[in-house]
Amino acid sequence: MSTLPLLKVNDVSKFYGSRIGCRNVSFDLYAGEVLAIVGESGSGKTTLLSCLSTRLMPTSGIVEYHMRDGQYRDLARMGEAERRFLMRTDWGFVHQNPADGLRMTVSAGANVGERLMAVGDRHYGNIRATASDWLQRVEIGVDRIDDQPRAFSGGMRQRLQIARNLVTSPRLVFMDEPTGGLDVSVQARLLDLVRGLVHDLGLAAIIVTHDLAVARLLSHRMMVMKDGAVIEQGLTDRVLDDPREPYTQLLVSSILQV
Amino acid sequence: MATPLVVSEVAKSFTMHLRDGVRRPVVANVSFSVKAGECVVLGGPSGVGKSSILKMLYGNYGVDEGQILMDHDGKLVNLATAEPRTVLEVRRTTLGYVSQFLRVVPRVSSLDIVAEPLQARGMPLEEARTHAAELLSKLNLPRELWGLPPATFSGGEQQRVNIARGFITDHKILLLDEPTASLDAKNRAVVVELIAAKKAKGTALIGIFHDEEVRDAVADRILDVSAFSPRKAAA
Numbered sequence: 001m002s003t004l005p006l007l008k009v010n011d012v013s014k015f016y017g018s019r020i021g022c023r024n025v026s027f028d029l030y031a032g033e034v035l036a037i038v039g040e041s042g043s044g045k046t047t048l049l050s051c052l053s054t055r056l057m058p059t060s061g062i063v064e065y066h067m068r069d070g071q072y073r074d075l076a077r078m079g080e081a082e083r084r085f086l087m088r089t090d091w092g093f094v095h096q097n098p099a100d101g102l103r104m105t106v107s108a109g110a111n112v113g114e115r116l117m118a119v120g121d122r123h124y125g126n127i128r129a130t131a132s133d134w135l136q137r138v139e140i141g142v143d144r145i146d147d148q149p150r151a152f153s154g155g156m157r158q159r160l161q162i163a164r165n166l167v168t169s170p171r172l173v174f175m176d177e178p179t180g181g182l183d184v185s186v187q188a189r190l191l192d193l194v195r196g197l198v199h200d201l202g203l204a205a206i207i208v209t210h211d212l213a214v215a216r217l218l219s220h221r222m223m224v225m226k227d228g229a230v231i232e233q234g235l236t237d238r239v240l241d242d243p244r245e246p247y248t249q250l251l252v253s254s255i256l257q258v
Numbered sequence: 259m260a261t262p263l264v265v266s267e268v269a270k271s272f273t274m275h276l277r278d279g280v281r282r283p284v285v286a287n288v289s290f291s292v293k294a295g296e297c298v299v300l301g302g303p304s305g306v307g308k309s310s311i312l313k314m315l316y317g318n319y320g321v322d323e324g325q326i327l328m329d330h331d332g333k334l335v336n337l338a339t340a341e342p343r344t345v346l347e348v349r350r351t352t353l354g355y356v357s358q359f360l361r362v363v364p365r366v367s368s369l370d371i372v373a374e375p376l377q378a379r380g381m382p383l384e385e386a387r388t389h390a391a392e393l394l395s396k397l398n399l400p401r402e403l404w405g406l407p408p409a410t411f412s413g414g415e416q417q418r419v420n421i422a423r424g425f426i427t428d429h430k431i432l433l434l435d436e437p438t439a440s441l442d443a444k445n446r447a448v449v450v451e452l453i454a455a456k457k458a459k460g461t462a463l464i465g466i467f468h469d470e471e472v473r474d475a476v477a478d479r480i481l482d483v484s485a486f487s488p489r490k491a492a493a
Contacts, residue, residue: 192364235342245275
């Protein structure tokens with residue numbers, strides 16, 4: 001069990017003018033841990049995810065990342081170029097809408113290969129071989145390698161986005177509603193795939209979702225957000241089986257049983 | 259350590275905020291210990307808090323007061339206050355649980371569901387599958403079901419997958435929540451055998467068994483959970 005956290009989040013708040021995005025969020029995330037952030041629309045989940053992943057600058061608070069060289073770096077103090085490099089290599093970001101994370105007008109293979117080139121791979125044959133290996137891992141036929149994601153279904157696009165993010169062996173992946181907008185059968189396949197990959201690669205992940213079943217299946221730990229604040233957190237099955245806060249109890253009791 | 263589990267003065271209540279904050283006490287002053295190689299059966303009528311105690315021991319119910327001490331790799335861990343990642347680590351190597359119902363993961367075969375706890379401890383997949391196959395055949399699960407996800411299985415078939423998953427590791431502490439509830443006599447006997455084998459290996463077992471025959475066959479001691487009833491304590 002690694003003893004140093006991969007990500008240290010200390011008292012992060014984000015205000016949009018006088019409106020609260022998220023406030024006073026603190027936690028540590030360790031290698032191999034999957035954290036789910038749940039809550040209804042407008043609870044601040046996505047704002048928090050954006051602050052953690054440097055897509056937004058927090059109004060106050062510090063987010064530190066444990067770099068591969070063993071040093072902690074304050075993400076807000078990193079240069080733009082360095083931050084971009086981190087995002088393209090050591091991190092992944094899976095958007096709810098695959099079109100936000102893919103380049104829709106280049107081939108599937110190039111979508112995956114592009115990130116390999118960002119880490120310095122220049123050999124066309126190697127890149128193509130790795131790309132086709134990853135397409136298989138996310139269950140996309142290798143015969144589709146030269147097709148553009150425009151020609152893919154929603155579920156395939158999402159799987160392609162995941163391959164594109166994982167190809168550089170990132171240590172931390174952010175996911176914003178990765179199964180939102182997909183049919184349930186497609187969702188199940190994607191969830192199973194993500195679950196297997198996270199397990200096999202030992203990834204740390206932060207997953208924003210409003211779907212408690214997704215949180216149950218994928219995450220080890222859970223944070224429940226309401227009005228920008230974390231109101232309850234803990235082991236995922238503890239939060240879901242024994243919710244303490246009124247709002248968490250409401251969320252859990254609102255799940256429809258099938 | 260010959261006593262891998264010590265429970266000391268544990269209390270638990272639920273506050274139901276959706277019912278005007280009604281506070282429902284579940285158990286209070288729960289104190290007991292389980293020795294290596296011992297099987298303690300939680301007894302008492304339905305609703306007295308047997309399952310709640312198991313869930314607190316596994317960490318999926320929080321604990322209001324008291325300590326749950328486990329011997330985890332030679333270190334003492336208080337599960338009542340442990341960090342989530344410590345709880346997960348304890349579950350991976352020390353603490354096993356056979357729940358009443360299987361939580362089915364879409365698309366994962368029965369064989370892999372059973373093999374997973376071994377894989378999580380670093381065993382190569384093929385070797386873990388061999389162990390899983392052994393256990394599933396011992397539990398008489400038809401071989402043609404091994405490759406299928408258990409979502410469509412009968413209650414008894416699912417329960418056997420669940421039992422195999424719980425018994426496959428050599429966890430020092432094993433929690434059993436009615437593992438024989440939907441099994442026929444033949445498979446109940448297999449479970450009794452598996453429990454006896456665990457005891458011989460020095461596993462500490464805590465279980466709930468409504469079937470008297472099974473209970474009499476496995477229990478070294480029956481712990482009457484109604485003694486921990488908070489209503490009784492208040493009276």
